[in-house]
Every structure is written in C-alpha cells, then in structure tokens.
Amino acid sequence: MKQVNPPAAATWLLEHMTKNDALAGDLFEGYRHGRSAGWYWRQVMAALAIRFAEGLGDRWPAVVFAALWSAMPFPWWWGFVVRHEDILTGYVVVFPWPYSMICFLALSIASAVAFVWLGLAVCLLFGCLKRTVRRPRVLRALRASLLIFVPLQFGVVLLSLSAARINQELLLVFSHFCFFVPLLVSAWLGLPAAGGAASSPAPS
Amino acid sequence: MARPASGDSALVDRTDSTNRLHGQDFFSIIEQMRERNYLGEFELMVLLALIQTGDDAYGLPISQELAKRRGRDVSLGSVYAALDRLEKKGFVSSALGDPTPERGGRAKRYFRVTKAGLCQVHETRKVLTRLWHGLPALKGARA
Numbered sequence: 001m002k003q004v005n006p007p008a009a010a011t012w013l014l015e016h017m018t019k020n021d022a023l024a025g026d027l028f029e030g031y032r033h034g035r036s037a038g039w040y041w042r043q044v045m046a047a048l049a050i051r052f053a054e055g056l057g058d059r060w061p062a063v064v065f066a067a068l069w070s071a072m073p074f075p076w077w078w079g080f081v082v083r084h085e086d087i088l089t090g091y092v093v094v095f096p097w098p099y100s101m102i103c104f105l106a107l108s109i110a111s112a113v114a115f116v117w118l119g120l121a122v123c124l125l126f127g128c129l130k131r132t133v134r135r136p137r138v139l140r141a142l143r144a145s146l147l148i149f150v151p152l153q154f155g156v157v158l159l160s161l162s163a164a165r166i167n168q169e170l171l172l173v174f175s176h177f178c179f180f181v182p183l184l185v186s187a188w189l190g191l192p193a194a195g196g197a198a199s200s201p202a203p204s
Numbered sequence: 205m206a207r208p209a210s211g212d213s214a215l216v217d218r219t220d221s222t223n224r225l226h227g228q229d230f231f232s233i234i235e236q237m238r239e240r241n242y243l244g245e246f247e248l249m250v251l252l253a254l255i256q257t258g259d260d261a262y263g264l265p266i267s268q269e270l271a272k273r274r275g276r277d278v279s280l281g282s283v284y285a286a287l288d289r290l291e292k293k294g295f296v297s298s299a300l301g302d303p304t305p306e307r308g309g310r311a312k313r314y315f316r317v318t319k320a321g322l323c324q325v326h327e328t329r330k331v332l333t334r335l336w337h338g339l340p341a342l343k344g345a346r347a
Binding site: 005018020021022023024025026027028029030032042043046047048049050051054 | 262263264267279280281282284285300303306307308310311312313
C-alpha cells in the first residue's frame with residue numbers, strides 16, 4: 001500500500017540541500033496526485049544534481065583554488081617526513097608509548113590543519129578583494145574544514161604508519177584527496193557565489 | 205598628442221574597447237559571459253510551456269505541459285533552474301502564493317512571462333523560421 005506522505009529521507013535531503021520550498025511543495029503535490037515513491041526519489045536526486053552543478057558553476061574559483069592548493073608541496077613533504085620518520089619522531093620519541101604516538105598524531109594533524117587553514121586564508125583573502133566575505137561564512141568554513149579534515153587526516157596518518165603494507169602511490173593520491181575535499185568544502189562555504197546567485201530562489 | 209583624424213574613429217573605438225577589456229579582470233569577464241541574454245533550447249521550451257499553461261502557472265503544471273509536448277518526463281529541478289535563469293534575464297517574473305495543506309504547508313511559486321520575455325520569444329521564432337526556410341532538404345533525417 002502506498003504511503004500517504006512521500007519518503008521522509010528524500011524530503012529531508014531536498015529541504016536541506018536545495019532550500020527550494022516551491023519545488024518541495026510541487027513534488028509533494030505530485031506524489032499526492034498518484035506519482036510513485038520511485039518518481040519522487042528520481043526527482044529529488046535530479047534536483048540535488050542540478051543544484052550541485054549550479055553551485056560548481058557559481059563557485060568555480062573555489063574548485064580551482066582547492067585543486068591548486070592541494071597540489072602544493074605539503075603532501076609530498078609530508079610523505080617524505082612519514083617515510084623518514086626519525087625526522088619528526090625524533091622530537092617526540094622521548095615520551096614513553098603510547099604518549100609518543102599520541103604526540104606524533106597530534107603534531108602531524110595540527111601541522112596539516114595549519115596548512116589547510118593557510119590555504120583557506122589565502123582563498124578568502126582573494127575572495128575579499130572581489131566580494132565581501134562575512135564573518136559567519138568564515139566561521140562556518142573553518143568549522144567545516146576541521147570536521148572533514150581531521151578524520152581524513154587521522155586516516156592518512158594511520159595508513160602511512162602501516163606504509164610497508166600499502167601502495168605508496170595510492171597513499172599519495174589519498175593524501176591529495178584528503179586536502180582537496182576539505183579545502184573545496186570550506187572554500188565553497190566561505191566564498192559567496194561568483195554570479196551573485198542566491199542559494200534559494202528570490203521571488204519578486 | 206595629435207588628435208586622430210575622423211576616418212580613424214573606428215580604430216580609436218576599437219583601441220578603447222581593447223583597453224577596457226584589458227582593464228577588466230578575468231573574473232568579471234567570465235561573469236559577463238555567464239550573464240548572456242539569449243535563450244537556450246531548454247529555456248525556450250520552458251518559456252513556451254509557461255505561455256501554454258497560462259495564468260496560475262507554477263512548477264508542476266509547467267513541467268507536465270512540457271512533458272506532454274515533449275513526450276517524455278521532465279525533471280522539476282531542471283524546470284525550476286531554467287525558470288530561475290529566465291527570471292534573472294528578466295523574461296519571467298514570479299510571486300509566492302499562500303501555503304496549502306495539499307502541498308505539505310508549502311506555498312506555490314507562480315510564474316508569468318514578462319513583456320521582454322514575449323519579445324524574446326517572437327524574436328527567436330523569427331530567427332528560427334528564417335533559418336529553417338534557408339535550409340536545403342535534409343537527407344536521411346527524421347522529424
């Protein structure tokens with residue numbers, strides 16, 4: 001038997017990711033007038049894809065910047081450090097285990113976070129030259145970068161500690177990815193849209 | 205500095221516009237390119253479906269009209285994206301209605317073609333008709 005209301009998960013995604021109330025209402029109405037749950041899901045997925053594509057178009061400087069910054073020498077330097085552990089661990093090896101390991105993880109993640117924030121600062125500085133970058137946006141960007149980057153970086157460090165068992169090239173690609181994604185998300189959140197496009201429609 | 209002769213005015217204009225272009229930064233040129241005012245294929249279809257739907261046109265009837273004429277289902281998200289672009293270009297205007305229970309308490313967004321939109325549709329039709337008339341017979345093509 002068909003449910004009276006459309007799938008809740010799809011509605012939640014639609015309301016939170018597109019913020020288009022009129023579209024949500026139209027889909028609700030279509031579902032109530034006999035459309036299937038499959039139709040509803042397809043429409044929601046298409047709306048999300050379109051929203052994402054529009055966002056990429058509006059915020060292409062953020063995409064370019066994230067790609068450039070994540071290709072900077074830091075990942076290579078970090079890979080070098082991890083491969084020659086004595087350079088970094090020499091400073092923390094004085095502590096007994098597990099404190100030495102905790103210090104090592106904290107130090108490596110903190111230095112990587114500093115690299116991401118430096119990139120974000122440069123990005124927002126460029127953004128300031130062109131448009132207004134407001135404080136709530138900056139805070140949201142910093143928060144997002146931490147929330148996404150720290151778990152990813154934790155994974156990179158753990159993987160690199162077991163470097164003998166994994167492919168080094170794969171580790172490097174994963175490391176780039178771990179810099180690219182948080183930079184993209186935080187720059188996306190930090191910079192206003194290039195075309196001045198609103199995130200939700202503004203009816204006259 | 206010597207004043208250019210009147211015959212050189214076109215050259216001066218072109219030099220001025222080149223200087224203006226060089227004076228603009230890369231980002232604003234890209235943004236201007238994005239704000240072009242011609243109609244894309246899908247935008248034209250949405251605009252025509254909006255005209256067909258008439259008064260009280262909102263997303264769902266417009267997409268149904270478009271799907272009926274096109275012969276296949278249309279994504280409502282793409283219809284709204286096209287309508288947003290058309291509104292930015294000044295070809296349609298929109299207004300929010302009252303929230304209704306049959307839409308889960310959400311309001312309808314009514315669309316209407318503006319005068320500029322109608323002019324653009326006529327202009328596009330004229331150009332397309334001229335282009336079609338100028339075409340030789342298309343061999344092996346099916347309508």
